[in-house]
Amino acid sequence: METKEGPLYAPAGPSADMTRSLEEDSMVDGPLISADALHSAIRREFQTIPTPYHAGLLSLLHVVYVVLSVCLAVLCVMKVGQEEVCASVLGKVQGDSVIVFGKAILWVLVLLFTGCMQHHHSRARSRGYLRFYREMQGLKHLPFTVHSAGNVLLLVVLAARLQTQVEIYMLLIVLGLELLVAVPCLLYYTVKVMRFNRERAAPDVSQEEHSRNFSVTSVPTETGFRECSSLEEVVEKQADLIEYLKQHNTLLSKRLLNLTAQH
Incomplete structure (x- = not known):
């Protein structure tokens, strides 16, 4: 299908590929945050019962x-x-x-x-x-x-x-x-x-993520709905994942702000 200006879906040219590669290189060149640092930060913020x-x-x-x-x-x-x-x-x-x-x-x-x-x-x-x-x-x-x-x-x-x-x-x-x-x-x-x-x-999600990163034989945790799982269990797992991701993003933001202040 074409319009007056040319094809509606035009293939990306070499300039687009070069732009995307430059953006990816700029992201990779930035400071990386190790998983161990995030886990240690979570452990420091642990609240006892x-x-x-x-x-x-x-x-x-x-x-x-x-x-x-x-x-x-x-x-x-x-x-x-x-x-x-x-x-x-x-x-x-x-x-x-x-x-x-x-x-x-x-x-x-x-x-x-x-x-x-x-x-x-x-x-x-x-x-x-x-x-x-x-x-x-x-x-x-x-x-x-x-x-x-x-x-x-x-x-x-x-x-x-x-x-x-x-x-x-x-x-x-x-x-x-x-x-x-x-x-x-x-x-x-x-x-x-x-x-x-x-x-x-x-948190549970962090432990499962850590075990998947360092164990080849580990089985990924299923967060979707399966025939043998109840809807309540799936909702609880999703709520757990959401709460963890919120905490995870907060820690990432703190780490990025600290690294930005250092540079």
């Missing part, structure tokens, strides 16, 4: 609550020779009521801790650590689930209106089982997060 301290404090409070509940049940509910001390400390409040009130306060603390975990893990996810976010997804909600199940069992025991001795034994059994499940979960969570903070790894 502070929840291990909260988990340790919550575990300590849980242990102290269970120990005090056992002492309160033995001395004040079963009345093993300490009625006057319990009356002076608790007043007209029953010992089993104090145990239930303490359980409610502990549940509120676990709820606040779960919200704090969700906030910090969501921030880690936005910084590109989607694999770590998925790995901790079930574990970070497990303490709250255990405490909520313990509350349900306590309500069942109280609603059954058993004898005082039987009821307090059942309460202590529920609290003991809850302690044996919740505290190991918190300790395991603490170890996992402390290991993540100590490794100070680069």
Whole structure:
């Protein structure tokens, strides 16, 4: 197809090739940024997750609550020779009521801790650590689930209106089982997060890119939709890639500005 000025799609001549080659040479002659420098910059900007301290404090409070509940049940509910001390400390409040009130306060603390975990893990996810976010997804909600199940069992025991001795034994059994499940979960969570903070790894996309650059046998990560992958997983991977690229471009801009200032 031709117009009055000549062909619509004219082949590029030698001048166009020479211009393109000069532009490419000017880009190549510029200062190159090594991948190791970018990875080291990402590692320096790594932000730790502070929840291990909260988990340790919550575990300590849980242990102290269970120990005090056992002492309160033995001395004040079963009345093993300490009625006057319990009356002076608790007043007209029953010992089993104090145990239930303490359980409610502990549940509120676990709820606040779960919200704090969700906030910090969501921030880690936005910084590109989607694999770590998925790995901790079930574990970070497990303490709250255990405490909520313990509350349900306590309500069942109280609603059954058993004898005082039987009821307090059942309460202590529920609290003991809850302690044996919740505290190991918190300790395991603490170890996992402390290991993540100590490794100070680069975002997931950066690690995959680095492994593809230095490993011939590595399989490229697929970011598109496949029959065996869910749409939610694909969207999360794409969001992870976008967040990483934003950080990657920010680091590139900083490096270019520093190199420009040096020259």
